[in-house]
Amino acid sequence: MSFSFADVDSVRKGLSDVQYLADEGIAGVVYLAERLQKPVLVEGPAGTGKTQLAKSVAEATGARLIRLQCYEGLDESKALYEWNYKKQLLRIQAERQGENPEGDGMWQQIEDDLFSEEFLLTRPLLEAIRAAEPVVLLIDEVDRVEIETEALLLEILSDYQVSIPELGTVAASQIPLVFLTSNNTRELSEALKRRCLFLHIDYPDLDREKEIVLAKVPGVGESLADQVARIVRSVRQIELKKAPSVSETLDWARTLVLLGVEHIDADTAAETVNILLKYRSDIEKALKEFASSDEDFAAPIPAS
Amino acid sequence: MKVEPATSPLLALLAGFISELRAAGLPVSLTENLDAMEAIQHIPIEDRDAFKYALAATLVKNHAHWRAFETVFEVYFSLRGPEYDLVDGEWPEGMDLSDFIDGLDGQQRRQGGGGGEAMSAEQLAEMLFQALMRGDDALMRAIARQAVQRYAGMEPGRPVGGTYYLYRTLRNLDLDGVLERLMDQARQDAPEQLTPLEERLERDEFEARVDQLRKEVEAEIRRRLVADRGVEAMAKTLRKPLPEDVDFMHASREEMMALRRAIYPLTRKLAVRLARKRRHGRKGPLDFRSTMRHSLSYGGVPAEPKFRYPRPAKPEIMVVADVSGSVAAFARFTLHLVYAISNQFSKVRSFVFIDGLDEVTSFFEGVDDIGEAVHRVNAEADVVWVDGHSDYGHAFEVFWERYGKDVGPKTTVMILGDARNNYHASQAWILKEVEHRARKVFWLNPEPGAYWDTGDSIVSEYGVHCDGVFEVRNLRQLEGFVENLV
Numbered sequence: 107m108s109f110s111f112a113d114v115d116s117v118r119k120g121l122s123d124v125q126y127l128a129d130e131g132i133a134g135v136v137y138l139a140e141r142l143q144k145p146v147l148v149e150g151p152a153g154t155g156k157t158q159l160a161k162s163v164a165e166a167t168g169a170r171l172i173r174l175q176c177y178e179g180l181d182e183s184k185a186l187y188e189w190n191y192k193k194q195l196l197r198i199q200a201e202r203q204g205e206n207p208e209g210d211g212m213w214q215q216i217e218d219d220l221f222s223e224e225f226l227l228t229r230p231l232l233e234a235i236r237a238a239e240p241v242v243l244l245i246d247e248v249d250r251v252e253i254e255t256e257a258l259l260l261e262i263l264s265d266y267q268v269s270i271p272e273l274g275t276v277a278a279s280q281i282p283l284v285f286l287t288s289n290n291t292r293e294l295s296e297a298l299k300r301r302c303l304f305l306h307i308d309y310p311d312l313d314r315e316k317e318i319v320l321a322k323v324p325g326v327g328e329s330l331a332d333q334v335a336r337i338v339r340s341v342r343q344i345e346l347k348k349a350p351s352v353s354e355t356l357d358w359a360r361t362l363v364l365l366g367v368e369h370i371d372a373d374t375a376a377e378t379v380n381i382l383l384k385y386r387s388d389i390e391k392a393l394k395e396f397a398s399s400d401e402d403f404a405a406p407i408p409a410s
Numbered sequence: 411m412k413v414e415p416a417t418s419p420l421l422a423l424l425a426g427f428i429s430e431l432r433a434a435g436l437p438v439s440l441t442e443n444l445d446a447m448e449a450i451q452h453i454p455i456e457d458r459d460a461f462k463y464a465l466a467a468t469l470v471k472n473h474a475h476w477r478a479f480e481t482v483f484e485v486y487f488s489l490r491g492p493e494y495d496l497v498d499g500e501w502p503e504g505m506d507l508s509d510f511i512d513g514l515d516g517q518q519r520r521q522g523g524g525g526g527e528a529m530s531a532e533q534l535a536e537m538l539f540q541a542l543m544r545g546d547d548a549l550m551r552a553i554a555r556q557a558v559q560r561y562a563g564m565e566p567g568r569p570v571g572g573t574y575y576l577y578r579t580l581r582n583l584d585l586d587g588v589l590e591r592l593m594d595q596a597r598q599d600a601p602e603q604l605t606p607l608e609e610r611l612e613r614d615e616f617e618a619r620v621d622q623l624r625k626e627v628e629a630e631i632r633r634r635l636v637a638d639r640g641v642e643a644m645a646k647t648l649r650k651p652l653p654e655d656v657d658f659m660h661a662s663r664e665e666m667m668a669l670r671r672a673i674y675p676l677t678r679k680l681a682v683r684l685a686r687k688r689r690h691g692r693k694g695p696l697d698f699r700s701t702m703r704h705s706l707s708y709g710g711v712p713a714e715p716k717f718r719y720p721r722p723a724k725p726e727i728m729v730v731a732d733v734s735g736s737v738a739a740f741a742r743f744t745l746h747l748v749y750a751i752s753n754q755f756s757k758v759r760s761f762v763f764i765d766g767l768d769e770v771t772s773f774f775e776g777v778d779d780i781g782e783a784v785h786r787v788n789a790e791a792d793v794v795w796v797d798g799h800s801d802y803g804h805a806f807e808v809f810w811e812r813y814g815k816d817v818g819p820k821t822t823v824m825i826l827g828d829a830r831n832n833y834h835a836s837q838a839w840i841l842k843e844v845e846h847r848a849r850k851v852f853w854l855n856p857e858p859g860a861y862w863d864t865g866d867s868i869v870s871e872y873g874v875h876c877d878g879v880f881e882v883r884n885l886r887q888l889e890g891f892v893e894n895l896v
Contacts, residue, residue, distance in 0.1 A: 114453070114460050134453070134463040141452045142445065149473060290473075290675060291682045300441050303467040306476065312618075337607075340614045345670075345781060372607040387782075396607050 109140055110167040110240075126155070126162035127310075127317050135305040136163060145263050145284035147248075147302035152289055153351020154307045157246055160285035164242035169283065172237070173244045174230035176251045185258055186268055188227045194220050221272035231259075232268050234282045241282040248298075249288040256295050259286075263301045310352065312339050318352060323359045333370045334359045341382065344395055350382045358382045372396060420455070421447065427486045430645045431469060434478045435652050438469050458487070474653050474672060484629060485636055485645045531582075534560070538583065542592055542619050550619075554626035557583055562631060566638050572647070575631045583627075585620050592616045654886040658740040658856050666739065670781075672885060673743060677750030680889060684754050694718035724756040725822045725849065725895070730809060732827030733762045733793060734800045740856040741826050742784050743885070747892055748824075749780050756820070761813070762787060763805035766795030769813070800830060802872070803837035810840045814847075822850045822895065825876070828857045829869040836868055841875040853879040854891065 111117045118133040128136070136159075139146045148156045164171035174185060182188075201216055219225075228236060234243040245259065262268055266278035286302060288294060310318060316335040319326055326334075334355060342349045350358075358381045367374055376393055383389045424447060431438050445468040453464045462483055470479045534556060541549040558564070561582040562575040596612045636644045651657075653672040656665045700716035708714070729748055731741035745760060752758045752774075759771045768791045773783045795804060817823065823844055845851045853876045855862065855869055862869040873879040882888050 114457065130459045131463040131466075134460040135467045138449050138452060138464055138467060142448055144445070146467075147471075290679075292679055296437075296439075299471040300439055302471075303445075304471045305467060306473040333611075336611050336615065339618075340611055343614065370607075372605055375607060396610055 111137055111140060113137070120166040121162055122321075124162050124165040125321050126158060126166075127314060127321060128159075129310070129314055132159065132305065132307065135303055139303055140283060142303070143266075143281045145286060145302045146305055147286045147288065147294070147299065148305045148307060149288045149290050150307035151309065151349065151351060153353040154309060155352055156287040156307055157244065159307070160242055160244040160287070163283060163285070164244075167240060167242070167283070169240040169242045170237065171242050171244060172230050172234045172282075173246060175246045176248050178250055178252065180251050180255055182258060184229055185231050185255075186229050187232045187270060188229065189221070189272075190225045190227050194225050197225070223273070226270075226273070231262050232276065234284075235262065235266060235268055235276055235278045237282070238279055240280060243282045243284045245284065245286045247289060248286045249291050249294060253292075253295055256298050260297055260301065263298070309342060309349070312336065315339070315352065315355060319355065319359045322356050323363060325363050326359055327368065330362060330368060330370070331359065334362065337370065337375065338382070340396075341392055344391060346383070346388045346391065347385045348383070348388065354382050354384075420450070423486060424450070426641065427465075427482065428469070430482050430486070430642075430649075431479065433646075434482060434649050435655065436470065436475050436478060442469055442471075461487070477668070478649075478652055481649075482645055484632060486641055531560075535583075535588075538623075539588055539591060542588060542616065542623065543595060545615075545619050547622070550623050551626050554623060554630050558627060558630045558634065562634075564631075564634055564638070572628070572631050572635055575635075576628055579627055579631070580624065583623075585624070589613075589616055589620055651884075654889075655884050657883050658743065659736065659883070661739065669743065669885065673746055673750075676885060676889060677747055680747070680893065681751050681753075684751060684893070724754065726757045726818075726820045727755045727759070727895075728813075728817065728821055728823045728848075729758070729760040730767075730805075730823065730825045731760065731762050732764070732800055732802070732805075733788065733791070734764045734798070736830070737826070737828050737856055738788070740854075740882070742788070744824075744826050744854065744882075744888060745787070746780050746784055747888060749774050749783070751892065759813075759816075760787075761809060762791050762793055763802075763808075764793040764795075764798055765801035765804055766793050767805040767808040767812075768792045799832045800827070801834045802827065802829060802831045802868075803835040806837050806840040810843065814840075814843070817844055817847045819847070819849055821848045822852070823848045824895075825851070825853045825872075826856075827853075828855055828867060829853075829862075829872055830865070830867045833866050836871050838871050838875060841872050845875045845877070850878075851876045852891075852895075854882045854888075855879060856883055857881070858883060 111120060114130075114133050114137045117137045118128050121128045121133065121136075135146055138144070148159060150156055160173075161171060163169075197220060198216065201212070226232075230243070234241050248256070248259070263284065266281055267275050269275045286298075309315070312335050315338065316331050319331040319334055320328070323331075338350055338355050338358075358378060361378055361381055362370065362374070365374075365378070375396065379389055379392060383392060428438055428443055428446070446465055449464045449468050450461065453460050455461055465483065466476070466479055470476060534553065537549070538553050538557075540546075541553055557579050558575070561579045563578060564575055593609075593613060593616065596616075597609075600608070632644070635647075651665075653665075653668045654676075656669055658669075661669060694717050697716045697718040700718075701712050701714070704714050704716060705712040727748060729745060731745060733741045741762065748755075748758060748760075758774075759769065760774065761767055761769050770787045770791050773786050773790070774780070795801070825841075841851065853869070853873060857867070859881045861867065869879060880887070880891055882891055
C-alpha cells in the first residue's frame with residue numbers, strides 16, 4: 107500500500123500547491139485519514155471550504171473526484187446502484203423473438219443474465235468502490251438526508267464494500283479517500299460519527315485568511331489583503347445572524363480590486379458591505395458598530 | 411485491549427486521558443478509543459499540535475465539546491513542554507525566563523534586561539507592552555511564565571483553585587491599562603487622526619493579543635498546578651461542564667458567552683427537526699372521499715388508497731417569565747428559544763414580571779434579531795411595581811386582570827421562575843383559574859429539584875394547579891422540554 111503523503115507537512119505542501127491553504131488541523135486529519143483508511147467527516151459553518159477541501163485533495167493526489175450530493179429523499183437507487191430496468195425488458199423481449207421450445211433451461215439463463223453487471227447502473231458510491239484508479243469520494247451535505255437513509259452509508263464507510271443481493275458483495279479494489287461534509291443542521295447518528303474522523307473547519311484566523319485572499323484573488327495587494335482580513339475578523343466578532351464566510355471574504359476582496367480600492371475607509375466599507383453580509387439587520391448592525399467608535403462598543407475584556 | 415502500563419507509558423497515559431474525557435461527559439466509544447491508539451502511531455509525538463489534532467479527530471465528534479477536550483489535553487499532555495519525556499515526568503521547579511530571553515534576538519534581549527529574575531516590575535510591564543505591541547508570541551509566552559512566577563504566589567500543596575491564581579496574576583498585569591496604552595501608542599503612531607473604523611480594527615487586534623496572553627497565563631498556571639498536584643487531581647478540578655450542561659443560574663461570564671453562542675445552532679437544529687417531524691408525520695386514517703375520487707381514473711377501482719394526514723393544531727403560547735436578577739438568564743434563554751421556533755406555534759405572547767407585569771410581545775414583532783429583542787425586554791419592560799423583588803402573587807393578579815380573558819382552550823401557558831415569592835401572598839387561585847381555561851399550564855423552574863419548597867420557594871403551592879412542573883437548569887433540559895411542547 108503506497109501513500110500519497112509522507113508526513114503531515116507534505117499534506118500541507120501538496121494542498122497549498124493546488125491553492126488550498128490548510129492549517130495544522132486540516133493537514134493532520136487528511137494525513138491520518140489516508141493512513142488509517144478512515145472517512146473524514148468535515149463540519150463547520152457554511153463557506154469555509156469544506157467541499158473545496160475534498161476537491162483540492164483530489165487535485166493534489168491526482169485522484170478522480172466522485173461526488174454524491176445529498177438531499178432529502180435520496181435513496182439506494184440514487185446513491186448506490188440500480189438495475190437497468192429498460193435494458194432488462196429489452197433483453198427479455200429479444201429472447202421472445204427467437205421463440206424457443208425448451209423454455210425451461212433458457213429461462214434460467216436469462217435470469218442469470220438479467221442480474222449481471224451488464225444491467226447494473228452504478229451510482230456514485232458503487233462507482234467509487236469499483237474504480238480501479240485512486241478515487242476521492244465526496245459525500246456532500248450529509249446532514250440533509252433523513253436519519254434512516256444514513257444507514258445506507260454505513261457499510262461503505264466502515265468496510266468499503268457494497269452488498270447487492272442479486273450479485274453478492276462488491277469489495278473495493280482500492281480504498282477511496284472519503285470526505286463527508288455537514289452543515290450541522292441536525293445531529294448525525296452516532297453510528298456514522300463513530301466510523302469517521304472528525305474535522306471541524308472554522309473561520310480561518312487572521313493570517314490564514316490573509317494568505318487565502320492573497321492566493322485566491324488575483325491582483326490583490328499585500329496591504330489590501332491585510333485590511334480585508336482584519337475587517338472581516340472584526341465583523342465576525344459582532345453577534346450576527348450569518349457571519350461572513352471565506353467565500354464572501356473573497357468576493358469582497360475581488361470587488362475591492364475591481365473598484366481599484368487600495369485603502370479601505372469607512373465609506374468604501376459601508377458601500378460594499380452588502381457583499382459581505384446578506385441580512386439587512388446584520389448590515390445595519392455592522393454599520394452602527396463601525397460608525398461610532400464609542401468605547402462602550404468595544405467588547406469588554408474578560409480579564410479585568 | 412489490555413495494555414501493561416510498565417511497557418507502554420504512552421498508552422497508559424492515553425487510557426487515563428480517555429477515562430478523564432468520559433468523566434467530563436464526552437461520549438467516547440471503544441472503537442474511538444482504539445482509533446485514537448492507532449492514530450498516534452502515525453503521528454510523531456514531538457509534534458504536539460498534530461498530536462492534539464489526531465486525538466481530537468478520533469475522540470471528539472462534536473465541536474461543542476472541543477473546549478472540554480482542550481482542557482483535558484493540556485493537563486495530560488502539555489505539561490512536559492516540547493521535549494516530551496514520559497519517564498522523566500518531573501517539572502523542573504523554578505524554571506527561569508533567561509532561557510527564553512536568550513533564545514530571542516538581541517534587540518529584545520536588551521529590553522528584557524538579561525536574566526528574568528533581575529527584572530523589576532516596571533521592566534516586566536514594559537516588556538509586556540512591547541510584546542503586545544509587536545504581537546511577538548514567543549516573548550508573550552515568556553512573559554506569561556514570568557508573571558505567574560512573580561505574581562500568582564503559588565505555594566505547593568495549597569488547596570486553591572486556578573482561578574484564584576489567575577486573578578492575582580492578571581490584577582498585577584493590569585491588562586485593561588495596557589490595552590489603553592496600546593491604543594494611545596497606535597494613535598500616536600498613525601500619521602493622521604485614526605478614523606473610527608481604523609480605531610476599531612486596532613482595538614480588535616490588540617484585544618486578540620491580550621486574550622492570547624491571558625490564555626498563556628492560564629496555561630502556565632495549569633501547568634504548575636499539575637506539576638504540584640498530579641494529573642488526575644488537576645483534571646478533576648478543571649473539569650468544565652459542556653455548554654449544554656451549564657447551569658443557567660450559576661453560569662460564569664465566560665460560560666454565559668458560550669451559552670449564547672450555543673443557542674443559535676441549537677435553535678436552528680430544533681427548527682429543522684420540528685419542521686421535518688411535522689412533514690413526515692405518520693399517515694392518518696383512510697380518507698374515503700379522496701380515495702373514491704382518485705379511483706375514477708382507474709375505472710372505479712380504488713387502486714390508490716389515500717390517507718388523511720394528521721394536521722396537528724399549532725398551540726398558542728403564552729410565556730410568563732420572572733426576569734428578576736436570579737433567574738433573568740434563564741428567562742432570556744427560554745424566550746429566545748421559544749421565539750426562534752415561533753413558526754411552530756400559531757401565536758406567541760410573552761409577559762415579563764418582577765413584582766409588576768408587562769406584555770413584551772411587541773418587542774419581538776417584525777424583528778429578525780431575537781437577541782436584540784431580548785435585550786430590549788431587559789432594558790425597557792416595565793416590571794417593577796413596588797420594590798423590585800419578585801412578587802408572583804401580584805404579578806399573577808395583574809396578568810389575570812388584564813389578560814385573563816385572552817386565555818382560551820387553545821392556549822398553553824408557560825410560567826418561568828423559581829417561585830421564590832419573598833413571602834408575599836401566593837394568589838395561587840389565579841393559577842387555578844388559568845388552568846381551567848387554558849389547554850395546558852407548565853411551570854419551568856431553573857432551580858434544582860432539591861431546593862424546591864425551601865425558604866421562600868412555593869413551587870408546589872403553584873404546582874398543584876399546573877399540568878407539569880419541570881426542572882430546567884440547562885440547555886439540554888430546555889431543548890427537551892420545548893421539543894415535547896410542540
